[in-house]
Amino acid sequence: MRMHNPPHPGEIIRRLCLDPLGVSVTEAAQALGISRKTLSAILNGRAGISPEMAVRLSMAFGTSAESWLNQQTQYDLWHAEQRRKQLRVAKLAV
Amino acid sequence: MRMHNPPHPGEIIRRLCLDPLGVSVTEAAQALGISRKTLSAILNGRAGISPEMAVRLSMAFGTSAESWLNQQTQYDLWHAEQRRKQLRVAKLAV
DNA sequence: TCAACTGTAACCTACTGCGTTACGAATTAC
DNA sequence: GTAATTCGTAACGCAGTAGGTTACAGTTGA
Secondary structure, eight states: OOSSOOOOHHHHHIIIIIHHHTOOHHHHHHHHTSOHHHHHHHHTTSSOOOHHHHHHHHHHHSOOHHHHHHHHHHHHHHHHHTTGGGOOOOOOOO | OOSSOOOOHHHHHIIIIIHHHTOOHHHHHHHHTSOHHHHHHHHTTSSOOOHHHHHHHHHHHSOOHHHHHHHHHHHHHHHHHTTGGGOOOOOOOO
């Protein structure tokens, strides 16, 4: 289990994509073909990256969709792991 | 992009976990602490593996939650990639 | 001052995860 | 043959999330 809370992928999008290109949230949303509200929610960690959104990001920024989706997976997993001890599950295998 | 449609994770659960251990769907669902219906839906590809479910699987079968979630991610991504051409997205970077 | 950008609230639709209950079909045990 | 078990799944409800539009308030820069 990872030690530290990983940043949500929206933070990465802003730091590694929007900021370096000097692109505004409004412009980026238009390019991605989504509403400004939806992008804002992602950037501020109030929404996750869906598989379709990962493909959109890869098209706009020339990255791999897989990397975006994996970041979301790692983020989601970390939070699920935080509740591991509250799950009552019986071991079926060694 | 992957060439062939990856199997849904439920198929893997059945082949690599349930079958080898000779565990019934009913028993496995009880061990996982979920309803038989929910496990059946996963096994037959009508539901995905949620982050919490990935942790449950790791607890019951002694595997890593990450591997289960990654399988789901790959599966979801493949289907999203199939619709890549239908997305109208403008390139923002080279 | 005015325009643009940003975050976000309100409201809507659609989908998904998960639960319970109940049914029919198939299998196994006696 | 009959009873019990297993399995898939339909029907229903609840909760959460992704996404859209519209609208408003705060900030910043020309």
